Amino acid sequence: MPLTAYLIVSAVIFTIGVIGVLIRRNPLIIFMSIELMLNAVNLSFVALSHFLDSVDGQMFVFLVLTVAAAEVVVGLALIVSIFRTRHNIDVDEMNVLRG
Amino acid sequence: MTFEIVSFVVLAVATVATAIGVIAFKNAIHSALxxxxxxxxLAxxxxxxxxxxxxVVQILIYAGxxxxxFLFVVTMLASDQDELALRNQIPWQRMVGGLLGLILVAALSYLLFTGAQVTGTTASHAESLKQAITTYQGDTQAFGMALFHGFLFPFEVTSLLIVVAILGALVFGRRTN
Structure with missing residues (x-):
């Protein structure tokens, strides 16, 4: 398959992630959409790594994976913390900065 | 060649369908699955x-x-939040979101088809991937050689990032009273 096919699939998955962030109001699903976007970029990295015949793209996937893990840990801790104080995790109702 | 195309198309359709499922399911547990x-x-x-x-790392770290x-937090928090998406929805939110998504995918595809000029440069000082795989007798060895030679500094910075994430989780998870 040509490189463009993989990049198109990657673009479509990225867009699905963007739409998820735009239309959903449950922060857990917004997080999952962000994971979708990260994975779409990972797919394009691996495809480019394969077609450029270089291992560098896979390095970046490895680093993105680590950043995603750190992001999920902090984000889910934030959501649990918000749920603990407000007993509600609707993003539209998170409009107060103080806890 | 034909098998390659068929497997690619099947995989692409399955990936996009399940990705749509992530944002379409009402129940957060179904989205997570x-x-x-x-x-x-993707693996x-x-x-x-x-x-x-x-x-393998994708399956172990991400899917594992x-x-x-994710599922732990979803089952802890979202069991009674199923109706969340229905309540109090901004009326044109989905339409505008879908429209913006269409614009984005059109722009990305346009760029891919017209402007994508891919030239290869390597930062890892390694030889080409296929050469490295045959030299080090495997993909994982080639990966490790590149990681610990060209990408050693980013790899070490990653450990700092993980420490910061652990501290953040500790701070947010702490009970204040």
């Missing part, structure tokens, strides 16, 4: 692109560890 399927299909994509190590964490 759909995301796990998406990650598994199959990586296998197809001969990135064995990344595929990260999604377990």
């Amino acid at each position: 759909s995301l796990i399927l998406t990650l598994l299909f 199959l994509f990586y296998l197809q692109l001969q990135a064995m190590f990344i595929a 560890a990260i999604m377990v964490l």
Whole structure:
């Protein structure tokens, strides 16, 4: 398959992630959409790594994976913390900065 | 060649369908399970692109560890939040979101078809991937050689990032009273 096919699939998955962030109001699903976007970029990295015949793209996937893990840990801790104080995790109702 | 095309199309359709499932399911648990399927299909994509190590890491870390964490929090918080998406919705939110998504995918595809000029430069000081795989007798060895020679500094910075994430989780998870 040509490189463009993989990049198109990657673009479509990225867009699905963007739409998820735009239309959903449950922060857990917004997080999952962000994971979708990260994975779409990972797919394009691996495809480019394969077609450029270089291992560098896979390095970046490895680093993105680590950043995603750190992001999920902090984000889910934030959501649990918000749920603990407000007993509600609707993003539209998170409009107060103080806890 | 035909098998390659068929497997690519099947994988692409399955990946996109499960990705749509992530944002379409009402129940957050179903979304999480759909995301796990998406990650598994992406791992199959990586296998197809001969990135064995990344595929295995994807299954172990992403579909395993990260999604377990997700499901843990989803089952802890979202069991009574199923109706969340229906209540108080901004009326044109979905339409505008879908429209913006269409614009984005059109722009990305346009760029890919017209402007994508890919030239290869390597930062890892390694030889080309296929050469490295034959030299080090495997994908994982080539990966490790590149990681610890050209990408040593980013790899070490990663450990700092993980320490910061652990501290953040500790601070947010602490009970204040």
